[in-house]
Amino acid sequence: MMEQILDVAELLFSKHGFYGVTLKDVAKQVGVHHTLLNYYFDDKQTLFDAVFARRAVVTIEKRMKALDDYDKAAGDSPTVEGALHAFLDTDLDLYIEGGEGWKNYGAFGAQASNSPDGAEYMDKYFDPVVLRLIEILKKALPDSAEEDIFWGYHFVTGALMLTLARTGRIDKLSDGLCHSEDYSAVKQRMARFMAAGFKEICEQRKHDKG
Amino acid sequence: MMEQILDVAELLFSKHGFYGVTLKDVAKQVGVHHTLLNYYFDDKQTLFDAVFARRAVVTIEKRMKALDDYDKAAGDSPTVEGALHAFLDTDLDLYIEGGEGWKNYGAFGAQASNSPDGAEYMDKYFDPVVLRLIEILKKALPDSAEEDIFWGYHFVTGALMLTLARTGRIDKLSDGLCHSEDYSAVKQRMARFMAAGFKEICEQRKHDKG
């Protein structure tokens, strides 16, 4: 039951945000009295936290492992593209293969990522993986300015979050040619796209160090 | 007074979203009775719409003009980077030079862009400029697959929206080296970064047409 509550809360929060969802909305869709949510979770905030935390650990561990593996395999000469593939593809696979629940979680996180309130959650949970990625990127781009790498990551994460948000915007813009839900299309393109961007801003204009 | 109400609503909506803000919150910060908002605006939704619409026309016209100018100047051979500079730099300049109000509007729109509800507003207002950009990008990349261009744009807009959201995340991640508010830093890098990405996914793998 708790799992069902989390599933529905995840879905609704992903669509309307924390304040746009009432405990009654969730309860109704689960088919249960709304005070049951207070039985399982102290309050609304606790429920939200639980939704966030439930899957966070999975994606974090997977990506961390993928980055470690890549780092080890690449030895002294990791590439930007390799690191991004490890980071992005691992995550995207989760959403591709994980079913509706994971897709909803992606949208849930994506919405958090673009608001100041939600960003604190991102900090709290995802900082370690991100810093691990950045560590490898630095190794791949040894002479680059640190700022360039952070801004590059910023671009990457913005693009990823918009993907996970599944807003349907690209569908309309492209008149049905592309689909928000088509994470495979993103996976095919994203790491290469971003790697090229990194190289452009990092390798070209080396900074005043070293 | 109406302008002040819009300013405060813009700020609060940008932080907490539509449902996270009450008319009383807005009224209080303006220093006015909350029912005054019902005098100027039929209801909360109307206020939200007004906030969205107020500055939309400005950024749309500016970018449209910049794209037209670029298209004309570039003649038969526009470049991806040129088009992106016209599109992105024009917008970023607005946020850099427009003061706090414009920054808040950026964050306001950025939050909308990552939620299904808000995305409808983006469609409604911004589609024409975006399609104009895409038109030029197609000219710059004549042999590329259309999907690649749409996905490229998707990455661009994701990165831009996260920038405008000013979540403070990059500040913490980079331990103070980079700043969310530093749109100039983004302007310096973004068009080049993204142009390289476009070239990577569009020029390399040409599609089954032509």
Next chain:
DNA sequence: CATAATATTCACTCACGAGTGAGTTACTAT
């Protein structure tokens, strides 16, 4: 100055959301 229009407040209603504590059902183990 009077008066009309505009701007603003006030008192109020209605609805609803979060949460509580007692009560009920259902399962579990002896």
Next chain:
DNA sequence: ATAGTAACTCACTCGTGAGTGAATATTATG
């Protein structure tokens, strides 16, 4: 079977948010 605990519902409170219509203040206009 039955005591005991876990799962769940019910009736209710408290607060508050959106919105309305009348009242008052402020400004503009002839």
